[in-house]
Amino acid sequence: MKANYHTHTYRCHHAVGTEREYVEAAIRAGLQILGFSDHSPYVFKDGHYSSFRMRPEELPEYVLTLSGLREEYKEQIQIHIGLEAEYYRENWSDYLNLLKGSGVEYLILGQHYADGEYPGAEYSGKPxxxxxxxxxxxxxxxxxxxxxxxxxxxxxxxxxxxxxxxxYDSEMHRLVDGVFRAGVPFEINLLGLRERRSYPCERFWKILEPYRCPVILGADVHDPQWMYPAETIEEAKKMAEAHHLGVTEQLDITRLKKHGI
Known part of the structure; x- marks a missing residue:
């Protein structure tokens, strides 16, 4: 594993470690590419502030810090600036306005809530x-x-x-087919695998198997010490192989730029 695009920082309020600590951990691990994708700020119409993501006013400093580190460490590692975000239809236009001109290069989709963070909304991972x-x-x-x-x-x-x-099978077939047709890769999440969470979920990957599509390993790292969990990486590779899915480290991080954002 030479690239990781799923990296958090203390700014999301539930991870530890500065951006520099993650960069140095990645260099020690031998990574060639490190993408930061902390939990994105969101603009909610009711003024709600989420407790598990950075706030909108923190975004400029996040980008500025990473831009400086990218220049400082450019001879040792390639650094990219991204965010992990949910898709919430009613907030989407405001969210895009927040991103415009921010310097964020890419987004990964992490739908932690099904359709919004309204009062009573439940985390997607809750049974x-x-x-x-x-x-x-x-x-x-x-x-x-x-x-x-x-x-x-x-x-x-x-x-x-x-x-x-x-x-479940019917809905996940719908999800897999739609994402595949959109040309967007799926992630095997190393944090979930290492902590034995409910994901990665075997029944989901069986549904994905016939598509023979490439998958990405994402460390989803919330602590620099877990930048390169070697045993978990090997387990994830074996899981992909068992389902006839190739592991890729190539990622299109130009989608925002192509859309003028």
């Missing part, structure tokens, strides 16, 4: 047999990738559905 929430999750992911702005789908199998298997 639930709610079919409406499952469909809302799939709808949001598909709408997100069809904007053409996301470089890949992070932990696509985060939705922890405990209802009827046939319903």
């Amino acid at each position: 639930s047999d709610d079919e409406k929430r499952l469909r809302a999750y799939v709808d949001s992911v598909l709408e997100g990738v069809n904007t053409g702005l996301f470089s890949y789908v992070a932990h696509p199998d985060i939705l922890n559905f405990t209802g009827e298997e046939a319903v």
Whole structure:
């Protein structure tokens, strides 16, 4: 593994470590490319501030800090500036306005909430047999990738559905087919694998298997010490191989630029 595009920092309020500490950890691990994708700020119409993401006013300093480190370490590693964001239809135009001219290069889609962070909304990883929430999750992911702005789908199998298997299979077939047609890669999430979370989810990857599409390994690192979890990386590679999915480290990070953002 020579590239990781899924890296957080202390700015999301639930990770530890400065940007510099992550850069130096990546260099020690032998990475050639390090993409930062901290939990994106979002502009909510009701003035809501999320507790698990950076605030809008923190974005300029995030970009400025990473731009400086990119120049400082350019002889040792390639650094890219990104964000991990959800797709929320009602907030999307305001979000794009926030991004314009910010210096952010790429987005990865991490749908931590099915369709919004409204009062009572439940985290996607919480076990639930709610079919409406499952469909809302799939709808949001598909709408997100069809904007053409996301470089890949992070932990696509985060939705922890405990209802009827046939319903899950139907909806995940819809998700996989739509994302595949949009030409957007899927991530095998190393954090979820290492911590034995509900994802990566075997039943999801069985659905993906016939597509023979490339997948990306994402460290989803929230602490510099886990920049390169060697045993987990090998486990993820074996998982991809078992499902006939090739692992790629090539990522299109020009989608925002192509859309003038």
